[in-house]
Amino acid sequence: MFQSGEYFGELSLIDGKRTSAAVGVTKDSTLALISKENFFSILHTQNKILDNLLNTLCMRIRGSLETIQMFSQTQANKRLFMFFNKLATQYGTDAPNGTALxxxxxHNELANMTGLARQTITKVMDEWKAEGVIIIHSGKFIHLTEKFFKLPLE
Incomplete structure (x- = not known):
């Protein structure tokens, strides 16, 4: 999921290969297109943009490695724990008694993002809710309590 000011499609501009990615928006958005020629012209003349691109590529590679580690977990609670930790880093804010995502x-979106069945997501989250590990606000906002970060799963 991308936030305002972020970009995608740079790999195809760099190596000329197509990527089988789909992009959708959840709110009104403005997108800009750039040709391969203009892209390389900017990279060769604007060192800050090149530095930002390299940093972004490194972040995405590290994120991909984290995702591979997450998918290698066979226990659903460990996989969901790793995914929520990743979300906490990207979308979390300090909240009383924990972190708000x-x-x-x-649950269906969580299942798709973790490779787990929706029913498994529901089961793990229901267990965590009962134990006070997570709190669900307004139907879908997740609050990770201090207990979440002390789970003996890692």
Whole structure:
């Protein structure tokens, strides 16, 4: 999921290969297109943009490695724990007794992002709610309590 000011499609501009990615928006957005020629012209003349691109590529590679680690977990609670930790880094804000995830996700969306069945997501989250590990606000906003960060899962 991208935020305002972020970009995508740079790999195709760099290596000329197509990527089988789909992009959708959840609110009104403005998108800009750039040709390969203009892209390389900017990279060769604007060192700050090149530095930002390299940093972004490194972040995405690290994110991909984290995702591979997450998918290698066979226990659903460990996989969901790793995913929520990743969301906490990207979308979390300090809240009383923990971290609030400032992103709305359905159980189906969580299942798609973790490779788990929706029913498994519901089961783990229901267990965590009962134990006070997470709190669900306004139907879909997730609050990770201090207990979440002390789970003996890692």
């Amino acid at each position: 400032n992103i709305r996700l359905t």
